[in-house]
Amino acid sequence: MPELIELSTFNESHGTLTVFEKILPGDIKRAFYIYGVPAGAHRAKHGxxxxxxxxxxxxxxxxxxxxxxxxxxxxxxxxxxxxxxxQPGGWHVIDEFSSDAILLVLSSEYYDQDDYVYPKP
Structure with missing residues (x-):
C-alpha cells in the first residue's frame, strides 16, 4: 500500500531543512533522480x-x-x-512532470533487473 508522508521540516530565518531518516526499512542502497522529462512523457511503468x-x-x-x-x-x-x-508489489507510472521537475528516488535495494515487474496487476 503506498503512503504519502510529510517529512520533518524546519523553517528558519537562514533557510529550510527537510530530513529523511528512519523511513525505508534497512539501508538506502540506491539513489537517483529524474529530470528533463519531455511534456507528455511518462516514467516507470513497473513494480x-x-x-x-x-x-x-x-x-x-x-x-x-x-x-x-x-x-x-x-x-x-x-x-x-x-x-x-x-512498497514492493506497488506497480507505478509517473507522468504530468512540470518543466522544472526533479524527482529524487531513494531505494532499499541495489538495481536488479530480476526485481522488476512489468505487467500491470
Whole structure:
C-alpha cells in the first residue's frame, strides 16, 4: 500500500531543512533522480518484488499512479517536504512532470533487473 508522508521540516530565518531518516526499512542502497522529462512523457511503468522506493519532488511537480492488487491511487507530488513510499508489489507510472521537475528516488535495494515487474496487476 503506498503512503504519502510529510517529512520533518524546519523553517528558519537562514533557510529550510527537510530530513529523511528512519523511513525505508534497512539501508538506502540506491539513489537517483529524474529530470528533463519531455511534456507528455511518462516514467516507470513497473513494480518491484522486494524493493521499497521513496519518491521526493525536490523541485517542480509530477503525478504518480500506484496500482496494487486491491486498488489504484493517484498522488500529486509538488513540494520537497512530501515523500511517497511505494512498497514492493506497488506497480507505478509517473507522468504530468512540470518543466522544472526533479524527482529524487531513494531505494532499499541495489538495481536488479530480476526485481522488476512489468505487467500491470
Amino acid at each position: 518491484h518484488k522486494k524493493t521499497w522506493n521513496a519518491l521526493i519532488p525536490v523541485a517542480g511537480s509530477c503525478r504518480v499512479v500506484v496500482t496494487t492488487d486491491d486498488e489504484e491511487q493517484t498522488f500529486y507530488l509538488n513540494k520537497p517536504s512530501q515523500c511517497l513510499i511505494i
